[in-house]
Amino acid sequence: MSRVFISYAQEDGHNEVVQGFWEFLRNNGIDARLDQVAAGERQDWALWMGEQVRDADVVLCVASERYRMRSEGRTGPDEGKGAQWEARLIRDTFHANQHxxxxxxxxxxxxxxxxxxxxxxxxxxxTYYVVEDFTVEGAEALLRFLLKKPKVLDIPLGRQPDL
Incomplete structure (x- = not known):
């Protein structure tokens, strides 16, 4: 089973949506990890984020204006340090293997x-994935990707005819 890490920017209202997304993924058999769970204990957040990015098979980068701004370094150094650090780790890992x-x-x-x-x-x-709502139908493309259950399977080549 794939391990999935959810990367996002903390914002009022958005945190609850992300938590609902995490719950949806877990309820559908996806081993998703979220910082809100780890926040129940004292953490060295830089180490925790590094471990999550390093150990995840898939990192889901949740789009939002704040996530974009913070991950692109377009906010002040004291705004959203966690998202900035996490994005730096993701950018560095992605840069090392851009394919x-x-x-x-x-x-x-x-x-x-x-x-x-x-x-x-x-x-x-x-490709990016749009989750319309937290139902199988509303997130089908993402679920198919994460569960490795494509909608259309490649078929084996048949024999070439004798011509």
Whole structure:
């Protein structure tokens, strides 16, 4: 089973949506990790984030204007330090293997738009997933990706005819 880490920017109202997304993923058999759970204990957050990014098979980067601004270094150094640090780890890992598009995946949750996807995730030239709502139907494409259950399977080539 794949381990999934959810990366996002903390914002009033958005935190609850992200928690609902995490609950939805876990309820559908996806081993998703979220900082809100780890916040129940004292943490060295820099180490915790590094471990999550390093150990995750897939990092879901949740789009929002604040996530984009913080991950692109367009906010002050004291605003959203966690998101800035986490994005730095993601950018560095992604830069080391830019062809690994399956590992760093932009996700747009209800109430957000693709404008919240950071530039380094190439939102205009690569796949991103829009979650309409927290139902199987509303998140089918993302669930298929995470569960490795594509809608259309490749079929084996048949024999070439004797001509």
């Amino acid at each position: 690994d598009l399956q590992r760093f995946v932009p996700v747009v949750l209800p109430g957000q738009t693709t404008a919240g996807i950071p530039d380094f995730l190439a939102p205009s030239t690569t």
